[in-house]
Amino acid sequence: MIVRNLADAEKSNRRIVSPEGSWESTRLLLKDDNMGFSFHITTIYKDADFQLHYKNHLESVYCMSGRGEVEDLATGEKHPITPGTVYILDKHDKHMLRAFEEMKMACVFNPPITGAEVHNSEGAYELEDTPLATL
Incomplete structure (x- = not known):
């Protein structure tokens, strides 16, 4: 059994x-936990506006608080994000994420990330990065 506390993890290299x-x-759950996915609580700061394209991962995002929108760059369709909204990037969708207020999101990645990833120039995470335990 794995048990972790968000407040404690926020004070660590996670x-x-x-x-x-x-x-x-x-990052509450990572590749080294051997669950086949990773789980994160992510805060998107107010007025953030950035392009993402997870070429190597599928992602599911659930909005817990805040308000923003996600735009599908293939179609131009914009979807409002409010508490209770989930969006799923099931086709490695290239998208824009905009935060009109600070947003708190629960995110699941498959395959799982190792922990230290940040977005590359294309808005993606690499398949393998530095394991968090080695930082």
């Missing part, structure tokens, strides 16, 4: 802040 300062993510 909390990653993006280099550009638009989000932070506390």
Whole structure:
């Protein structure tokens, strides 16, 4: 059994802040936990507006608080994000994420990430990065 506390994890190297300062993510479950997926609580800061394209991962995102939108860049369709909304990037969808307020999101990645990932120039995570335990 794995038991972790978000407040404790936020005070550890499990909390990653993006280099550009638009989000932070506390990685509660990682590849080394051998569950086949990773689970994060991510905060998207107010007025963040960035392009993402997870070429190597599928992601499911559930909004717990805040307000924003996700735009499908293939179709131009915009979807509002409010508490209770889930969006699933089931086709490695290239998208824009905008936060009109600070948003708190629960995120699941498959395959799981190792822990230290930040977005590359294309808005993706690499398949393998530095395991969090070695940082």
